[in-house]
Amino acid sequence: MSEQRVFVITGAAGSGKTTVRNYLTKEFNMPKVITHTTRAPRIHEEDGVDYYFESEDSFGDNHYLESVSYAGNRYGSSFEGLDEAWKSSDFITIVLDTAGAITYKRELGDKAVVIFLKVDDSSTLLQRMKTRGDDTQTLADRIKSDEYLRDLTLPEELKGNAFVINNNDWERTKHIVNDIVAKYK
Numbered sequence: 001m002s003e004q005r006v007f008v009i010t011g012a013a014g015s016g017k018t019t020v021r022n023y024l025t026k027e028f029n030m031p032k033v034i035t036h037t038t039r040a041p042r043i044h045e046e047d048g049v050d051y052y053f054e055s056e057d058s059f060g061d062n063h064y065l066e067s068v069s070y071a072g073n074r075y076g077s078s079f080e081g082l083d084e085a086w087k088s089s090d091f092i093t094i095v096l097d098t099a100g101a102i103t104y105k106r107e108l109g110d111k112a113v114v115i116f117l118k119v120d121d122s123s124t125l126l127q128r129m130k131t132r133g134d135d136t137q138t139l140a141d142r143i144k145s146d147e148y149l150r151d152l153t154l155p156e157e158l159k160g161n162a163f164v165i166n167n168n169d170w171e172r173t174k175h176i177v178n179d180i181v182a183k184y185k
């Protein structure tokens with residue numbers, strides 16, 4: 001039996017975190033930890049599938065390992081969510097901003113395998129988010145946020161503690177992700 005691990009996918013908005021998370025779920029049967037947010041659902045997003053969508057009031061009802069504000073909305077991951085996912089598999093995956101990834105590394109140590117995604121040119125991020133169908137005004141506000149700008153760069157605390165993938169080419173990214181997972185099997 002493998003040791004319990006949580007593959008934490010972090011990086012800038014549009015860098016491909018959700019895409020990598022979905023790949024880990026499909027290719028390696030890793031359950032995804034669903035987190036809570038006060039942001040409005042995007043087209044095609046479903047409550048309980050993409051996030052637990054919360055009101056400002058209901059957000060406070062959960063028991064969080066960590067929670068953050070990101071571009072004016074709140075996000076948090078619960079202990080219950082992690083334990084629930086670990087019940088069905090030793091390897092699970094979660095998408096977090098870099099502040100959350102730092103907390104996971106600090107709290108969970110080797111149990112947290114952090115993957116930081118970036119692209120060569122930040123205009124690519126914007127283009128990908130537009131293609132994804134993000135609302136134009138929301139997008140304009142988001143790319144001015146401190147959190148968006150912060151997450152373009154690998155934080156000091158994660159240097160030497162995270163795998164860094166340049167996600168310019170999806171085929172290459174998949175190979176690197178496969179190699180990372182293989183290290184923990």
Ligand SMILES: Nc1nc2c(ncn2[C@@H]2O[C@H](COP(=O)(O)OP(=O)(O)O)[C@@H](O)[C@H]2O)c(=O)[nH]1
Pocket residue numbers: 010011012013014017018035036039066067068070075076077095096097098099100101
């Ligand atoms: N720390 C933390 N970050 C989260 C959590 N859930 C989502 N995030 C991050 O919040 C940021 C904004 O997420 P979202 O609004 O879905 O936009 P996206 O980055 O374009 O997918 C992303 O960096 C997510 O990884 C959480 O529970 N904790």
Ligand SMILES: Nc1ncnc2c1ncn2[C@@H]1O[C@H](COP(=O)(O)OP(=O)(O)O)[C@@H](O)[C@H]1O
Pocket residue numbers: 011012013014015016017018019020128129131132167168169170171173
């Ligand atoms: N390597 C890649 N090349 C081109 N498009 C990509 C690549 N990786 C992800 N995408 C696309 O970019 C958009 C943003 O990816 P997503 O996974 O939603 O990012 P994030 O969760 O980090 O905000 C999606 O439409 C996705 O299909």
